[in-house]
Amino acid sequence: MARKRNFKKGNKKTFGARDDSNAQKNWTELQKENEKWEKYYKELGVIPEDQWDEFKKTCQAQLPLTFRITGSRKHAHEVLSLFEEQHLPNLTNCEFEGEVIKAPTRLPWYPENLAWQLDVSKQVIRKNEQFSKVQRFLVVENAVGNISRQEAVSMIPPIVLDVQPEHAVLDMCAAPGSKTAQLIEALHANEDEPSGFVVANDADHRRSHMLVHQLKRLNSANLVVVNHDAQFFPRVKTDKDSNQFLKFDRVLCDVPCSGDGTMRKNVNVWRDWCTGSGLGLHTVQLNILKRGLNLLKKGGKLVYSTCSMNPIENEAVVAGALRHFGDKIKLLDCQDKLPGLVRSQGISNWPVFDKNYVKKEKGDEGTHETWFPPTSEEAEMFSLDRCIRVYPHQQNTGGFFITVFEKIDGDSDEKPKRAGTEEPKEGLVPEKKQKTETGVAAPAPVKKEKLPRDANEEPFVFLDPKHPELEKCWSFYGIDDKFDKSSCLVRNAAGEPTRVIYYASSSLRNIIEANDDRLKLIYSGVKLFVSQRSDIECSWRIQNEALQIMKHHMNQTRVADVNLECLKMLLMESFPRFEDMENSHIDDNFLSKMKSLSAGCAFVNVNRGEDKESLFMPLWNGSKCVNLMVCKENTQELLHRLFGDEAALKQAAAAKESQKVAASKVEETPIPAAEEAIPTTEN
Known part of the structure; x- marks a missing residue:
């Protein structure tokens, strides 16, 4: 996936040097042209001629806001019901400046109606009261982890990977983490303690720590984050006393790419795109895919995906892997998956242009054989039409490419190698190469006796x-x-x-x-x-x-059942005294239980019926008072979700906005008006 644009410290010209808003708008629009990009895709012919104008216009337009609801099934459907019952009706037949605004729509292909799209401008979201109310809801629910703001097409790869609770899963290029979060959610879909796990890897040390920040809110004990170049991901031993190596049930290869599928949100792609980007990245992408397939067990599935529309980064990479592994792997037909998703088939023929836009033929100097399309015999065998291409104009999204592999023969167990070097000995780790968008050559290997560890990183x-x-x-x-x-x-x-x-x-x-x-x-x-x-x-x-996890393993000694009235009091009041609670008779059974316990951590359980999620929360039991140990964000979200407290929602949204403003001042990073108070979309 393409790396998100960074707004570096001190870069005051990111959004235009002048204060004039029209000048800034014109500057942005000026960038949404690229002659080589247009010429290349017209010659490629993947977009029908009668759809080209719509395709280009969509690529130049603003990306709609999309989000998905997360969490356990009961929890997710409760948040969905809150959105559908309290917010959606107010957004139907809603007007702004005399025009009817399109209401939010479900993504028809996302399971259980848990993903939504808002085809409205940021101006409407900021200025229309009903949409502004929804915005506050999204900001707060995002902050507590109940929803994830994520680009629609980015949600596809984890769905077709089909992760189950018992699976060992590897995400080879995981940052920034939105797809990894989906993998973890699938692992925990119906089980708090699944037997499987997710290994989330990223080559960039800084981005691997950012990944931790994004995934910690999922509270999964079945996650490990590691920092390796995915091309040379090491073999993993299953046990310290054996010499067996782990094979994964599922592998996600969402590789670094040129990212022209993200040009709706990243204007720099319009300026920087050239045919050389895809050519430079091709070898890295193929190396990552081949390494992922080597780590896949027999019968396992691997998804290869990019946010690029360029076949050099897509079908050419897939064909290279099929050519390398032969009948040990195959592509799966996913036409019956994701009903409602408008898609195009993969292609088996494409031209190859060098960075100067000179057409090349197989065997020309300076070319790689895997850049070129398969022979007619290979094309029939490879079935590249099973690849999925999603274009921006088909359903108002970004562009994406997805392919699902199945491992037929699990015997292959190649160790990772660097071209032109000796195979690294077990326990010796070559220097990692950071995830890039430019396709730079891999550095020469540097063998180290021990894995590098930062001074602030402690052992496990x-x-x-x-x-x-x-x-x-x-x-x-x-x-x-x-x-x-x-x-x-x-x-x-x-x-x-x-x-x-x-x-x-x-x-x-x-x-x-x-x-x-x-x-x-x-x-x-x-x-x-x-x-x-x-x-x-x-x-x-x-x-x-x-x-x-722990609620399933504790006896009831330090657990008290409470009613909703008592819970509301605990959410609204800090350190309520036993004496005051006794006088109000809110929940005598709870009060009696707390008085009988020694000081320290205890728990409240709120049983809300079979169709709703029970709540289990910690509190501190003192000698004369108690205090619910729930952070302020969660407290305000619960007050809104359970008791309809709109004031709590406003306070929580305002607090998040203040945090953003404060953070932007510390980092001296400009915040574009179009993104104010909106959670960041991730690929």
Whole structure:
């Protein structure tokens, strides 16, 4: 996928040097032309002549706002109902400056009606009261992780990959993380504790840390983030005491590309696009795809995708992999998948132009054989028409390319190699190459005896389940033996629980312990226990992000059932006193339970019926008062979702806007008017 444009510090001319808004508008529109791009795609012939004007006009137009609702099935459908019942009716037959505005529409191909598109301008969203109200809803729900603002076509690859809870999944080029989030959600679709896991990799160290920031809100113990060049992703041992290597059930290769499918939101593509970009990236893309197929198990699926429309980056790469692996792999026909998605078939013939737009033939000096289309015999065998092409004008989206592979023969187990070098010995890691858009050649290998580790990166050390501090927690919270107590870890050189104890799924524990000398680990595990006061029975409190797991393993000793009236009081009041609660008679059973417990972390459970998600939240139980331990953003979202508190929604949206403004001032980064208070769209 193409890298999002960076607004660098001090770049004051990003949105035009003059203050005049019309001049800025004209400057932007001027960039939405590229003679070579237009000539190339007309000659390519993938867009019918009678559709060209519509195609180009759509590429020049603003991208609509799209989002998907996330979370467990009950939770997601509750947020969907809130949108459909409280917001959607007000957006139907809505007018702005005398014209009827198009109401939001479902993406018909996205499962369970959980993705939506708003074909309105940012001006309408900012100035129309009804759309402004929806904007606040989207901002707040995005902040707490209930929705993800994501480009529509970017949602396709994880859906066709078909991830199940038991799958081992590799995302080879994961940043910024929107597709990775979909993979994790699929893993947890119906299970809080799936047996599978997701390995999210990115070549760029900075972007791998950004990936952590994006994915932490999913609170998954089944995620590990690593930092490797995807072309040379290392073989992963399944266990420290064996010499078996992991094969993945699912692999996503959403590779770096020239990104002309993103030109609706990235005006720089219009200026920078040339035929040389695709040619330069082709080898890197093919190397990543081949490495992904090597890591795929027999019967597994791999999705190769780009946000480019250029066949040199798409069908040519796919054909190169099919040629390399022969009958060990095949393309799957996905025409029956995603009903409602307007798409075009892949192509088997295309011209090749060099960076100076000179047409080349196979065998010409300076060319690669895999740039060129397959022979007629190969074309019949490869079935490249099974590839999916989505063009911007077909349903008002960006452009995208998607192909699904299946591994027929799992015997191939090639180790990653750099061209012209000896095969790296096991445990020796070549220097990583950052994810780029320019297709620069891979650097010469630099062999290192140990994996590089930044000064602020600590090791992953798993604790003995009988460690005295853990034993306190097991007893205090009544943790059952079904919970994997050997999967608790700390991240400090001493290997002792001092401040935070994390939890990673048992399947990931084996991977982490067996590959300390192979994988550059960036992140794994959710916060399980955090140390607080030392003057109480148990100083460790269970963190919010681990509750979806821990609620299944605790007895009811420190759990109290509460009614909705009591929950509302706990959300609205900080540290309500027992005395005041007793006088108000809000929930006598809850009050009695709290008085009977020792000081420390406890929990409230709100049973809302079979059709709605039960709520399970931590609180602090003191000697004279209690306090619900839910962050302000979540508190305001719950007040709005459960009790219709519109004021809470406004406060939360205003707080997010203030945070954005403050962050932009610190970074000296200009914020375009078109993106104010709108969550960022990711590819």
